[in-house]
Amino acid sequence: STRAQLFNHNTVMMLAVSAAAWCVLRALQSPLRRWWVAAGVAAGLAMLSKYQSVVPLAGIVVALMLAGELASRRTRGGIVLAAAVAALVFAPHLAWMLQHDLTTLRYAAQEGPPLSWAERAFSVVSFLAQQVRLLFPSLLFALLLWLLPGLRKQPGSDADDAGAPRRRAWFIGLIVFPLVVTLLTCPAFGLKLQNHWGYQCLQFVALWLAWRLRGVLQRAPRTIVMLALLVQALSMAVAAKPSWTRETQPGRRVDGQYPARQLAAAVQADWHAVTECPLRVVVGPSFEAGMVSVYAPRPPKVLEGGDFRKSPWVQPHELQRDGAVYVATEPSQLPSHAVRVGSLPVGAAAGG
Template structure:
């Protein structure tokens, strides 16, 4: 067996590319959006109190946002920076793993292709549970590589921690756990007492980390499980709908989200074919060494099993597969495609193969930036249907803030209304008000019952909704205030 490389190796040039890539896309996405992503607003709203869970999702991403805000301040840009940090670190781990398994040129091509996946460029400014999950999935792949090639107890300990944090981020981490168990069985690790003990130890650590949230879940009537049942797991599609919806989901994954990556890899495959003709023919059959076999097995597993498992959920159980569910796993589609196309380190380092990949990367990224600008509110072909990033949150905030302050007799402290719109307006106000989501205290534990009794709340209503006495402003949005109890003659 060939010696395994001693540690993750991310060339400096790759790190610099990731930083430049992140900076360019963050600047661009901020310049073409009138409102931050709704998922970012959600996290900036929820972080006003630290809970063991929130009405839609587990708590860890919100806890991380709270910690980051203590350093960077409460703003849309804090969420942009945090989201891009998780995305770039995940891509760095991915690249380092490809470098260890197959070599530097293979890792370069894999990274350039992965950066074309639209989950990671057009959503570079996103911060949500899928983005946080992506890091735990990448770390899990790296740890399984260590377990397969250099089995030690510390890797199992680390895997247990990562698995627990993954489940505290999004229950979809279970898909990564299935990948790991497949590797455990596929490569006969169950035959080793030390490996069996390691797996049990990892499971125990993960359960201990997840246990407080699990106990919290048991007490909830409107928690994440209920939300999942209402939004996707409880869809109960019929047989025809299951097949159609699942096929559409898979096609979106490969030929929409991953299309730029696939195009780049096809160009590299064409260039590699030309390079092969210039290389001397091998003297005999070239069998991959043991570490390469293990590495390729891991990459196949991480690339194919997640979409296959989720597709099975759609076909067998009628789950409404959400398009964003590919976020944490789509980058691992790249090495699977590279294996299908027969891309190898030896030929990737020959001829003009790598320069072709670089030129294709620059061209594709330029097209993606242009398409993003051209379909924004500032471009020539804005979307015909309403898109959140075209929501004029700053204009709405300016239209309601001063009149509301006059009626309240002071600053706006609480905004009640739709989650995304209210949170977006709050981001533009210097007093940084908290959001009472849909006016429902059960969804907003950061606001106490006493505060609700006291009043002093700005209420927002979408166009066509709300009471008759609501003031109508921008695009039909309505507002009114619930004055403080003292101002309205009530008790303190």
């Protein structure tokens, strides 16, 4: 399931947000309006990939404000131009949303009952711990560089860097602001923080580390290369740890160990054992049904949980006309009108 976990809408969002930030920086250095237009296109694409991209995009505006760039009339006009272009890019999707009763917003709002205050505190701590785990190789590398004699940053070195305040403003806007806003959604609205929300907060951390460690490469290039190789080797060793050495709780799904290809192949085999028609619709939980779609030769549509409101791309008449495969983690969750029960127990993939 690695492909679906790594290459999804979060990947597109990170690319688009990075492009928007880069175009804004170029626009500040160029008299040409085309960079503001490009920033607007990138921002619109980011919004199309994921609504949550509005948080890091707002962080770009915060960075401009903290850096004093908004004092320029030209910059303010550029932001308005970029916002107009982004709205134009997003307009077709907005029209589709209005035609479908804002189904995407209603889907995003279906997060269940608000968490208790104790659960909110645990969610924040768990979220931060997960982000530290993901950033651990980079943080370890930076720590090793800082601990080595002669490689520490010299006191007062920022005083000679006229661009330091401006860079600091950008790092606050691109990293601190999205992280704070994301964390506040939990206590403010009682939402459980999802680990993948960290992508929108921490995608620029590597730039911050590179800035903090600037100048070190010239002083000890061989040492740095050796440390980088060591950290990379340790990271690969941990990632390649055999699955049988990892303890899992019964009933808990481990995405990295999920037999997605096996499930998709079993579904295809069971479907074609009954009919020669192509499989066009898979019904079930978003993850399991999504894995079948991702690894199918011709990806079928996913009807999440059998709810047409959650999957407006599937119409009831398509289900009647083409049939479907129902994927469930428990046999009791299969519909009573199922023609045949498949050959692969999906629940086994969850460790239960």
